[in-house]
Amino acid sequence: MTPSMYANQIRIMTTTKLAARPCKLPAAFWRSLERLGLSPPAVLRAASLPATLHLDDTVFISTSQLFAIWRAIEALSGDPAFGIRMACETSSAQHMIAFVSALYAANWRDGLERIVRYKRLCSPDELRMAEQDGKMSVTSAWPDGTAPEPCISVEASFALLVELGRRGTGQRLAPLRVELRRRAPGSDGHAAFFGCPIRFGAQADRLVLDATQLALPFRGHNPEMLGMVGPALAAALREIEAQANFEQQVRAALRRAFAAGRADVAMVARELGLSERTLQRRIGEEGKTFRLLLDDTRRNLAHQLLSDLSIDVKEVAFLLGYQDSNSFNRAFRQWEQVTPLTWRRMTAGHASLLVSRQSLPDN
Incomplete structure (x- = not known):
């Protein structure tokens, strides 16, 4: 998609009514707190939650508990810009999985869309982006009846999006303006980070970006770098380097396209430098179809x-x-006739059984 496709129109990325749902806080969140000098147990106790909750990665929390954690972070840190620091002072490799994936997008727009899709899958809120007259406006939406999101949480989200653009392009990009519900703080942390006019005391939180900057290419656009996400994904992407035949090239292109959320014939054909018709014909010559390769590649990667x-x-x-x-x-x-979670539990149990058997002493 080119920038001209978005000119002089409003683009709403999602307008669906949100339902309340629990969420998880990734380990990267707690590591970020520790690196900046906050103790996760202290934060949890201040939020009236079990002090060891951060050690159990299977625990889901409610939106009200999430907000309580953010309020505790600001209270204990005494720093209104602490959420911003969490975004900009965390190394790329230590960020959440969506940030790592987005860094290897083609450009800032592509990276933002990956973050939006991740939020839709994994968070109780959604990022909503509207484009008009060369400006991209970003807001956050929560289910009806949700209490106002803590200011520190909103600002951490906005900072993450800006930091994505800066690290991806290698340029110190600045928003056109930022509107925040927070009253003007006594420190200059917000102004120093965003580098643009900030309106404090606004009715709603809003990040306004220069839409022309969204097409700036990301320096690290390289799907193989997604191996940073984890060993399983790294192993899956090693096949990119070994394209022995055309089918393997298509499968490698599909893997690269999955993270972008656009694994279709047009995208794969474009990446391989072929027309859609030629792509379909060459796949057919090997006795396969594009749909078959897509489903099989996705299944194996799953x-x-x-x-x-x-x-x-x-x-x-x-x-x-x-x-x-x-x-x-x-x-x-x-x-597989079972859910992904059931399959994971079944295979994990099978692997544990094999390990225990192998550890038995010989008679």
């Missing part, structure tokens, strides 16, 4: 990703290019 217990099931859906977790669950049921 197995590899689910085998890595550090990747949440919703994150697997994101990395496979699904727009929502229900679509992934339906597809996986068709493949």
Whole structure:
């Protein structure tokens, strides 16, 4: 998609009514707190939550608990810009999985769309982006009846999007303006980071970007670098280097397209430098169809990703290019007759049994 396709029109990325749902805080979140000098147990206690909750990566929390954690972070840090620091002072490799994936997008727009899709899959809120007259406006939406999002949480999200553009392009990009509900703080952390006019005390939080900057290419656009996400994805992407035949080239292109959420004939054909018709013909010459290769590649990659217990099931859906977790669950049921979570538990149990048997002493 070219910038001209978006000119002089409003583009709403999602308008669906949101339903309340629990979420998980990734390990990267707690590591970021520790690096900046905050103790996760202290934060959890201040939020009236179990002090060891951060040690259990299977625990889901409600939106009200999430907000309580953010409020505790600001109270204990005493720094209104602490959320911004979490975004900009965390190394790329230590960020959440969506940020790592987005860094290797083609450009800032592509990276933002990956973050939006990740939010839709893995978070109780959604980022909504509207484009008009050369400006991209970003807001956050929560289910009806949700209490106002803590200011520190909003600002961390906005900072993450700006930091994505800066690290991806290698330029110190600045928004056109930022509107924040927060009253003007006594420190200059917000102004120093955003580098643009900030309106404090606004009715709603809004990040306004220069739409022309969204097409700036990302320096690290290289799908193989997605191996940073985890060992399972790294192993899956090694095949990119070994394109012995045309089918393997198509499968490698599909893997690269999954994370972008656009694994279709047009995208694969474009990447391989072929017309869609030629792509379909060459696949047919090997006795396959594009749909067959797409489903089989996605199924195999799903197995590899689910085998890595550090990747949440919703994150697997994101990395496979699904727009929502229900679509992934339906597809996986068709493949394996069980849900992804059930398959993970079954295979993990089988692996544990094999290890225990191998550790038995010989008689």
